[in-house]
Amino acid sequence: MHAATFFDGVGWREGVVELVDGRVRLSDGHSDADLPRLDGVVLGGFTDHHVHLQLVDHAQLSGSRLGRVVDLxxxxGVLRRLARGGIKNAPATSDSGTFFIPHPHPIPRALVVEFAGAFVTAPGGYPSDREWAPEGSVREVADERAAAKAVAEMAATGASCLKVTSNSTAGPIFSDDLFRTIVGLAASRSLPVVAHAEGPGEAQRVVALGAARLAHAPFTEHLDDEEIARQAASASWISTLAIHDGLTRTVAIDNVRRFHAAGGTVLYGTDLGNGPMPNDLNAREIAALREAGLHSDALLHALSPMDPLAPSATLLFLPGASPATADPLAARPLIPADLKV
Structure with missing residues (x-):
C-alpha cells in the first residue's frame, strides 16, 4: 500500500493505492502516516469528446491513455455494438503515434464508448455527400415527422447526445424552426444537441436555437465579446483546434481563449478520424489548448478524466509530478511495479 495524491475530476485529494487481485486499485481517504508515498500523482483515463471510431483502428485506443471516447x-448499429461490448485491449505495440505500455500481466479492460449515432442533417446537407461518411451514418431530415423518427431511433440505440450538422459552406442547412424543433425533440429524450456549426453566423445561430454543445470551437469567424459571453453562459465547446492551420487555427484559438476567460466550458476533443493523428492523447491538441490559456487544473478539466475510484477505472500515473506540475502528456498506466518500495 502507498499513499497517493489523485485528481477526482474536480480537484486533488488524498488516497491509498494497493494491489487487489494483481491489479492496482485506488481508495479514498487519508492514509496512515507510516505508509510510503507514491512519487507522483494519479488520475483516471482521459476523455476525447469528439471521435469517429469507424474511421480509425479503434482497437488501438484501448491501449492508450484514454478511458472514454464520445463518437460524434x-x-x-455499429456504435451500439462497440458501446455494449467495449473496445478491448489491443496487443502491446509502439510507434510514433500510439502509446502502449507492455505489461507482463495485461489487465482486461474496455474503453468506455459513448455516441451520438448518425449525423442528423437537412436533405443534401453535410456530410451526406462525403465519401468518408460510413454507410448508414447520415439521417436526412426534411420535416418534423422525419426529425421525430430520427431522434427516436438514436435514443433507442442508446445514444447519449444528438449530432446535428449546420454547415452552410457544404450544402443545405435546417431552418431556424426545424432546428429548434429538433432541439426540443431531443430534449424530450434527454439528448443534448451537439452541433457541427460551420459558415458565417452558424455558431451564433445554433447556440441561440438551443444547441448545448459545439462539436468544434468556432473557427469560421471571430466572435465578438458579447457573443462569447452569451455562449459561455449557455453552451460548451469541444476544442478540435489541431485540425486547423493558418488563419483558421488563429481564429479558433482566439475564440477559445476568450470563451475560457469568460467562464465557458472547453472540452478536449480531436475529431479523431479527420486525417492522421495518434490513437491516444494528441500532443498538438494539448499544445493548442495551452496556447488558448488552459493550463494546470483547467487543462485537466477539459480532458475530463474518469473517476479513478471506480472499480473498472484505468489508473494513470505521472511519475515525479505534483498537482502543480501535472502534465497529461507525461501520464502512463499505473502498474504493480510502481508500488515496489
Whole structure:
C-alpha cells in the first residue's frame, strides 16, 4: 500500500493505492502516516469528446491513455455494438503515434464508448455527400415527422447526445424552426444537441436555437465579446483546434481563449478520424489548448478524466509530478511495479 495524491475530476485529494487481485486499485481517504508515498500523482483515463471510431483502428485506443471516447457521427448499429461490448485491449505495440505500455500481466479492460449515432442533417446537407461518411451514418431530415423518427431511433440505440450538422459552406442547412424543433425533440429524450456549426453566423445561430454543445470551437469567424459571453453562459465547446492551420487555427484559438476567460466550458476533443493523428492523447491538441490559456487544473478539466475510484477505472500515473506540475502528456498506466518500495 502507498499513499497517493489523485485528481477526482474536480480537484486533488488524498488516497491509498494497493494491489487487489494483481491489479492496482485506488481508495479514498487519508492514509496512515507510516505508509510510503507514491512519487507522483494519479488520475483516471482521459476523455476525447469528439471521435469517429469507424474511421480509425479503434482497437488501438484501448491501449492508450484514454478511458472514454464520445463518437460524434457514425452508423448507430455499429456504435451500439462497440458501446455494449467495449473496445478491448489491443496487443502491446509502439510507434510514433500510439502509446502502449507492455505489461507482463495485461489487465482486461474496455474503453468506455459513448455516441451520438448518425449525423442528423437537412436533405443534401453535410456530410451526406462525403465519401468518408460510413454507410448508414447520415439521417436526412426534411420535416418534423422525419426529425421525430430520427431522434427516436438514436435514443433507442442508446445514444447519449444528438449530432446535428449546420454547415452552410457544404450544402443545405435546417431552418431556424426545424432546428429548434429538433432541439426540443431531443430534449424530450434527454439528448443534448451537439452541433457541427460551420459558415458565417452558424455558431451564433445554433447556440441561440438551443444547441448545448459545439462539436468544434468556432473557427469560421471571430466572435465578438458579447457573443462569447452569451455562449459561455449557455453552451460548451469541444476544442478540435489541431485540425486547423493558418488563419483558421488563429481564429479558433482566439475564440477559445476568450470563451475560457469568460467562464465557458472547453472540452478536449480531436475529431479523431479527420486525417492522421495518434490513437491516444494528441500532443498538438494539448499544445493548442495551452496556447488558448488552459493550463494546470483547467487543462485537466477539459480532458475530463474518469473517476479513478471506480472499480473498472484505468489508473494513470505521472511519475515525479505534483498537482502543480501535472502534465497529461507525461501520464502512463499505473502498474504493480510502481508500488515496489
Amino acid at each position: 457521427g457514425g452508423n448507430p
